[in-house]
Amino acid sequence: MNVHAVSLYRPAWEESGQRVAGPDEDVLTLAVAAARPLAQRHEVRRVVVLTPNPDVLEGFGTGVLARALGLGDDTPVELRVAGAAAALAALLEAGKGSLVVGVDLSSRAAAAGAAWIGDGPGLSLNRAGSVHGSLPMRVRHTGSPEPVVYGDARVERDLATAPLVERLRGTGPISIVGTTPSEAKRLGARSVAPTQGPAGVIHALAALSAVDEDVRLVALDAASACAADVRSSVVELLDDEVPAVPASQRPSITQAVDVPFSMPAYARAFEAKIGLEAARCSCGTVSFPPRQLCLECGRSGETTPIPLPRTGEIYTSVKVHVPIPGIAGPYSLAIVALDDSPVRVLAQVADVGAREPAIGERGRLVLRRVAVREGVPDYGYAFQSQVTALDERRTA
Amino acid sequence: MREVAVVGAGMVPFGERFDQGMKELLPATLVNTLASVDKGMDKSDIQAAWFGQLQTSDGHPAGVLADSCGLLDIPVTRIENQCATGNDAVRNATLAIASGAVDIALVIGADKTRETPSVSTFWDWMGLARDRGWDYPLGLIAPANFALHVARYMHEYDVQPEHLAMVAVKNHHNAVTNPIAHLRMEVTVEQVLAAPRVVGPFGVLDCTPQSDGAAALLLAGAEVVDRYTDRPVWVRGVGLGLDRVMHAHKADMTTFPATTKAARAAYAMAGIGPGDIDVAEVHDCFSGVELMNYEDLGFCERGDAKKLIESGGTALTGSLPVNPSGGLKAKGHPPGATGVAQCVELFEQLRGEACNQLDSPRWALAHNVGGPTAVSAVTILEAARA
Numbered sequence: 091m092n093v094h095a096v097s098l099y100r101p102a103w104e105e106s107g108q109r110v111a112g113p114d115e116d117v118l119t120l121a122v123a124a125a126r127p128l129a130q131r132h133e134v135r136r137v138v139v140l141t142p143n144p145d146v147l148e149g150f151g152t153g154v155l156a157r158a159l160g161l162g163d164d165t166p167v168e169l170r171v172a173g174a175a176a177a178l179a180a181l182l183e184a185g186k187g188s189l190v191v192g193v194d195l196s197s198r199a200a201a202a203g204a205a206w207i208g209d210g211p212g213l214s215l216n217r218a219g220s221v222h223g224s225l226p227m228r229v230r231h232t233g234s235p236e237p238v239v240y241g242d243a244r245v246e247r248d249l250a251t252a253p254l255v256e257r258l259r260g261t262g263p264i265s266i267v268g269t270t271p272s273e274a275k276r277l278g279a280r281s282v283a284p285t286q287g288p289a290g291v292i293h294a295l296a297a298l299s300a301v302d303e304d305v306r307l308v309a310l311d312a313a314s315a316c317a318a319d320v321r322s323s324v325v326e327l328l329d330d331e332v333p334a335v336p337a338s339q340r341p342s343i344t345q346a347v348d349v350p351f352s353m354p355a356y357a358r359a360f361e362a363k364i365g366l367e368a369a370r371c372s373c374g375t376v377s378f379p380p381r382q383l384c385l386e387c388g389r390s391g392e393t394t395p396i397p398l399p400r401t402g403e404i405y406t407s408v409k410v411h412v413p414i415p416g417i418a419g420p421y422s423l424a425i426v427a428l429d430d431s432p433v434r435v436l437a438q439v440a441d442v443g444a445r446e447p448a449i450g451e452r453g454r455l456v457l458r459r460v461a462v463r464e465g466v467p468d469y470g471y472a473f474q475s476q477v478t479a480l481d482e483r484r485t486a
Numbered sequence: 487m488r489e490v491a492v493v494g495a496g497m498v499p500f501g502e503r504f505d506q507g508m509k510e511l512l513p514a515t516l517v518n519t520l521a522s523v524d525k526g527m528d529k530s531d532i533q534a535a536w537f538g539q540l541q542t543s544d545g546h547p548a549g550v551l552a553d554s555c556g557l558l559d560i561p562v563t564r565i566e567n568q569c570a571t572g573n574d575a576v577r578n579a580t581l582a583i584a585s586g587a588v589d590i591a592l593v594i595g596a597d598k599t600r601e602t603p604s605v606s607t608f609w610d611w612m613g614l615a616r617d618r619g620w621d622y623p624l625g626l627i628a629p630a631n632f633a634l635h636v637a638r639y640m641h642e643y644d645v646q647p648e649h650l651a652m653v654a655v656k657n658h659h660n661a662v663t664n665p666i667a668h669l670r671m672e673v674t675v676e677q678v679l680a681a682p683r684v685v686g687p688f689g690v691l692d693c694t695p696q697s698d699g700a701a702a703l704l705l706a707g708a709e710v711v712d713r714y715t716d717r718p719v720w721v722r723g724v725g726l727g728l729d730r731v732m733h734a735h736k737a738d739m740t741t742f743p744a745t746t747k748a749a750r751a752a753y754a755m756a757g758i759g760p761g762d763i764d765v766a767e768v769h770d771c772f773s774g775v776e777l778m779n780y781e782d783l784g785f786c787e788r789g790d791a792k793k794l795i796e797s798g799g800t801a802l803t804g805s806l807p808v809n810p811s812g813g814l815k816a817k818g819h820p821p822g823a824t825g826v827a828q829c830v831e832l833f834e835q836l837r838g839e840a841c842n843q844l845d846s847p848r849w850a851l852a853h854n855v856g857g858p859t860a861v862s863a864v865t866i867l868e869a870a871r872a
Binding site: 433 | 606609618619623627630635637682683685686687733734735
């Protein structure tokens with residue numbers, strides 16, 4: 091099996107040279123951002139989402155994820171707690187048609203990557219071994235944002251990191267995911283990933299695909315490591331690069347409040363809302379949200395679902411300056427006219443910062459956690475003021 | 487249909503009335519309204535009541551009206567039609583009298599807007615007008631609801647923030663001399679433009695305040711009018727119009743189709759056109775909305791509202807004064823009461839008794855547009871023939 095295609099995503103918000111997540115992003119939305127370009131192009135048989143830091147332990151929206159990727163509701167979707175080593179192991183074990191998605195999400199950095207496994211051309215990964223060390227020197231307890239670290243960097247290197255790397259070091263060049271770039275350098279290795287978890291492993295694969303030589307990739311967790319030889323080859327690389335916006339301009343919730351939720355209303359909207367599907371009457375009239383009674387021809391119930399275009403332009407937009415309890419603000423709302431479609435949608439504008447979106451601005455619809463209502467994440471689409479090459483190819 | 491007249495009109499001051507619940511506001515308003523009838527009216531003359539209330543503060547609206555006012559032996563119907571509630575209550579009572587089913591009807595509107603904590607206010611009100619599965623969680627608050635329209639309107643017709651500010655300046659000015667107005671203070675264009683921003687083109691001074699209040703009318707059939715007054719004000723036209731409830735479904739957001747439909751119905755019933763109107767109270771919940779109303783009501787051509795406000799044509803001294811009471815902007819906006827209070831102002835204008843009395847107006851128009859900009863009600867009144 092080969093890694094046939096790789097897709098990368100990093101949030102727009104930038105802080106201290108790192109991309110960080112917005113208030114409307116979580117593990118699920120980042121996974122979808124990275125995975126969707128691949129799901130659009132390849133047949134996906136199963137999805138594995140790997141993250142060291144799941145924001146939801148029970149009630150992860152596997153159905154939301156499958157629907158947002160355009161997969162059937164019977165496609166296996168699995169969420170695994172995993173660091174870099176476990177992520178590399180998962181890639182080595184993945185079968186044809188697997189979509190392996192890594193999400194690294196902490197307050198200091200966020201990235202996502204997805205790899206589609208096929209038996210055609212692509213990056214070949216060959217297992218080079220794995221090893222467990224002694225006790226972990228970094229331990230992150232459930233619910234705490236940062237790990238507890240044994241307070242002696244030299245001991246950590248000499249007793250934890252270095253022995254693992256030495257066990258797995260081959261004869262050629264070596265790249266490491268799972269430790270800081272400076273630590274990697276001390277160990278005689280390169281670090282090519284923006285984050286150091288499962289997303290970092292996939293970003294490293296993308297970087298290595300551009301290198302003209304075979305490289306040993308060593309992925310480290312707190313006390314274990316996995317290595318693979320990466321044979322340089324052409325890989326389908328989809329990098330959905332979003333321009334950076336200063337994180338100091340990120341909207342935030344100024345006053346927490348329980349936003350009322352109606353599960354039946356959400357359940358009724360679900361298929362159309364998460365799948366972005368309109369209804370087309372047999373007379374050709376398109377409605378969104380779907381109507382059963384056609385307002386043009388009067389037929390009832392003669393509709394079929396059709397996917398909506400995901401790019402469009404702002405018909406009207408306003409910025410909400412006044413703080414609204416329970417909503418991260420300031421935020422902007424836009425009514426977006428979708429390309430080559432009679433449909434307009436109302437959406438919040440994502441990743442916009444201090445700027446005010448303007449009428450006529452082009453962009454695309456992206457899955458976001460639009461609200462948290464009575465503790466339940468409410469997923470829907472936001473308008474992101476950019477259209478990348480990926481979107482143009484999708485609509486072409 | 488037989489003719490219907492307003493024979494009495496009254497209200498209580500609009501404002502933050504934390505000391506007054508529904509059970510206090512309603513009887514106080516009824517007493518004032520009965521007292522306004524020239525030849526007097528006994529409460530027992532009232533044969534039916536229509537009560538406009540948007541919220542349900544203090545419980546079951548119709549029951550609270552009947553109970554607190556001692557009207558347990560007549561039918562009481564609560565009308566809820568978003569911000570068009572008040573004028574829709576007028577419409578329903580008018581049609582009942584016109585049909586001959588009722589001779590004397592009470593129309594009363596009231597609301598309390600500060601009865602829940604401010605942290606939940608936005609969500610409480612959005613729950614009245616948004617689809618729970620779709621638009622509700624997005625934070626389409628009331629000012630954004632209108633600002634999405636006004637932003638597009640300004641874009642298409644090159645309307646400047648100054649034009650919006652002129653509406654606020656005019657309506658604040660009018661409210662200064664209105665003793666029942668909520669915000670009795672002058673503002674300048676500079677102050678309006680410099681005020682803290684709320685949503686899109688609206689700053690704080692472009693927005694209506696949150697007001698409590700109540701207003702009422704007594705309507706009578708033509709045959710019984712003489713018992714109560716020699717100076718009735720005639721209800722000549724009523725109209726109600728609707729539009730799509732989701733903003734994404736509104737094809738042209740530079741207009742409120744609900745208003746054009748309501749106005750067309752009311753003008754047709756009255757047998758007049760917009761050029762006949764001498765004074766109007768229109769729905770200026772946010773400054774720019776008044777400009778759009780000028781066009782939808784036919785007071786000027788599409789895109790010419792900015793010229794109309796610039797020229798002073800809708801000031802007290804203009805050819806078509808709009809919102810002489812101060813409007814929602816400055817008089818205040820308890821939604822259920824608002825449309826009824828507009829008719830109270832116009833009743834006084836057409837009888838020569840208003841605080842900002844105009845020179846012998848004959849035709850008057852009241853207008854609301856509301857909810858997800860999906861409903862409008864228009865009432866046309868005519869002064870008694872001399």
